[in-house]
Amino acid sequence: MLQTPPARPGMREDEVDTPALLIDLDAFEANLDTMTAHLAGTGAKLRAHAKTHKSAVVAHQQIARGAVGQCVQKVAEAEALAWGGVADILVSNQVVGADKLARLAALARITNIAVCADDAGQVAAIEAAARDAGIRLSVLVEIDVGMGRCGVAPGADAVALAHVIAASPHLRFGGLQAYHGRAQHLRRLEERHFAIGAAADSARRTVEMLRQQGLDCPIVGGAGTGTFELEAGSGVYTEIQAGSYCFMDADYARNLGASGKPVAMFRHALFVLSTVISAVRPGIAVLDAGHKAVAIDSGMPLVWQRPDIRYVGASDEHGKLEVPSEAEAPKVGEKLRLVPGHCDPTVDRFDWYVGVRNGRVECLWPIAARGGFY
Numbered sequence: 001m002l003q004t005p006p007a008r009p010g011m012r013e014d015e016v017d018t019p020a021l022l023i024d025l026d027a028f029e030a031n032l033d034t035m036t037a038h039l040a041g042t043g044a045k046l047r048a049h050a051k052t053h054k055s056a057v058v059a060h061q062q063i064a065r066g067a068v069g070q071c072v073q074k075v076a077e078a079e080a081l082a083w084g085g086v087a088d089i090l091v092s093n094q095v096v097g098a099d100k101l102a103r104l105a106a107l108a109r110i111t112n113i114a115v116c117a118d119d120a121g122q123v124a125a126i127e128a129a130a131r132d133a134g135i136r137l138s139v140l141v142e143i144d145v146g147m148g149r150c151g152v153a154p155g156a157d158a159v160a161l162a163h164v165i166a167a168s169p170h171l172r173f174g175g176l177q178a179y180h181g182r183a184q185h186l187r188r189l190e191e192r193h194f195a196i197g198a199a200a201d202s203a204r205r206t207v208e209m210l211r212q213q214g215l216d217c218p219i220v221g222g223a224g225t226g227t228f229e230l231e232a233g234s235g236v237y238t239e240i241q242a243g244s245y246c247f248m249d250a251d252y253a254r255n256l257g258a259s260g261k262p263v264a265m266f267r268h269a270l271f272v273l274s275t276v277i278s279a280v281r282p283g284i285a286v287l288d289a290g291h292k293a294v295a296i297d298s299g300m301p302l303v304w305q306r307p308d309i310r311y312v313g314a315s316d317e318h319g320k321l322e323v324p325s326e327a328e329a330p331k332v333g334e335k336l337r338l339v340p341g342h343c344d345p346t347v348d349r350f351d352w353y354v355g356v357r358n359g360r361v362e363c364l365w366p367i368a369a370r371g372g373f374y
Contacts, residue, residue, distance in 0.1 A: 003351040007361045014335055016361065018275045019293035021350040022337065023247075023365075025357045027269035029061075031246050034266060035228075036065045039240060044232040047071050047090060047221060049243030052344050054369035055353065056084025058246065069112070071221070071241050075100050076372030082111040084368060090140070091115040092177055092221065092241060094122060094150060100374075101129035105137065114138035116177045118152045123164050123171070130170035138174035139165045140219060143206060145199035146180045154178075154202035159209045166215060175219030178203040179241065184226030187256050196227050200234035207236065225252050225266070249343040251298040271304060271337035272346065273354075274319065276330045285309075285330045287319035287338075294319070294338055295345035304337035311338065 006017040013022070039046055046067040050059055051074075059070050059081055069088025072078050078089050088111065095104055095115050107113045108130075117123050117139050130137045143158045144151030152158050158176065166173040183195035199222070207217045221239040223231035228245070231237040244252055247270035257263040274289035291314050294301050300311045301319075308327040313320040319338070323329050330336060340346040348370055355363040 005352050005364050007352075007354045007364065009361050009363060011361050013273070013356050013359050013361065016273055016335075016354055018273050018335060019289040020273045020354050021347065021352065021367075022271040022273050023353050023355045024267075024269045024271065025355045025362060027248075027267040028246060028355075031248060031266045031269055032062060032065050035242065035245050038229060038265075039066075039232055042232040043235070044237050044240050047088075047239040047241055048246070049092070049224070049241045050077055050081055050369065052243030052347065053246060054080070054347055054367050054372065055365055056081050056086055056368060057353075057365040059084070059086045062246070068239065072369075074372050074374060075103050075107075076374050077369040078107055078111075078113065079103065080369035080372055082107045082113070086111060088112045089114070090221065092140075092179065094118060094142070096122065096125070098125070098129070101125055102132070105129045105133035105135055108133065108135040108137060112138075114140060114174050116140045116142040116150075117161070117165070118142045118144075118150055120161060120164050123161065123168065127168045127170050136170050136172060138172050140174045140177045140221065141165070142177040142179075143202065145178045145202045145222070146195055147182055149181070151177070154206045155209060158206050159213060159215070162210060162215055163213070173215060173217075175217045175221065175238075176203060176206060177221050178237070179222040179224070180227070181224065184224040185251060185255070186226070187254060189256060189258055192227050192255075193230060196230040196234070200231065200236045204234075204236045226255055244343050247343045247347075249298070249346075250302050250339045250341045253339075268304070268339050270343050270346070271339060272301065274336055274338055276321075276332050276334045276336065277318075279329060279332050283323050283325065285321040285323055287311075287321060287336065288317065289338060290314040290318045291316050293346075293349060294340050295342045295349075297345065298341035301338035301340050304339055306336065 006020040071090040071092040248266040274287040278286040353365040
């Protein structure tokens with residue numbers, strides 16, 4: 001059931017019904033501009049990852065600032081973006097099953113769509129779907145550059161699969177998917193440097209082998225919010241698939257820079273607005289935002305601008321705050337912003353973004369790909 005919008009344009013933030021998913025529009029727009037500035041002159045383009053925001057509205061704002069398109073993980077996410085007018089979409093994942101592939105191929109009539117593969121059997125299934133739809137699909141070979149999840153081995157195995165794609169009458173070889181997800185959350189900068197250096201070397205070697213065998217590699221895609229500067233500066237990656245940068249969650253904020261202190265490149269722009277619903281126990285306050293409102297797989301949320309109190313536990317509908325005796329205790333009815341530990345699954349709990357600026361609601365944006373995990 002579509003959730004009732006928790007706000008209307010013009011109302012004060014403290015009038016918004018809770019739990020609600022807020023975007024601080026000033027911080028959000030600054031994050032988009034910061035990414036554009038960092039990629040300028042690197043030769044790498046942004047293909048922002050929509051698994052974070054799940055919204056054609058956000059996608060169009062990224063594209064307006066120079067992004068070449070969007071990437072997604074699921075066909076349902078691609079459908080929501082394509083129906084929302086996004087003109088270039090990569091499913092940066094494997095798609096398995098005739099029904100899903102038929103849906104993917106159908107999107108080629110309204111958008112430029114591409115997909116990844118790491119197995120010749122997958123390629124044959126994609127070829128069959130493209131043939132049945134009467135279209136030609138671009139397929140990228142995913143290589144394992146350290147993630148240890150999907151992906152064929154770099155080098156000869158990847159080149160062999162690229163030849164299979166290039167020889168398919170209804171497919172074209174689109175390049176390489178070389179994402180190192182584990183590196184995104186390595187805390188120390190030198191750890192991230194080492195991991196991405198090895199990933200870039202694997203991609204570079206594979207591109208050279210492709211070239212030697214007469215195969216052009218138009219795209220080398222990967223990277224994320226934690227490492228995008230390293231991939232962009234490698235001279236190998238052509239597309240950067242960062243997603244969380246637009247909102248910035250608490251987990252990414254723990255990554256350290258060269259000084260050994262947290263990197264402060266992007267601002268926190270995404271919040272779960274919550275209300276204190278109980279404060280009868282000394283040292284404890286309870287919010288109306290628990291598991292169903294905020295993801296805790298990457299740690300508990302932070303209480304925005306209240307470092308003196310901590311969110312220490314969640315149940316389905318309740319969030320428990322620990323309030324030291326020296327801190328000012330939140331009052332029943334008071335509204336607090338929470339910074340999610342992990343923005344992607346938190347976004348998936350809501351149907352609406354509430355865009356706020358200077359304490360007022362400016363806009364409501366639908367999260368059209370919410371629940372699009374199929």
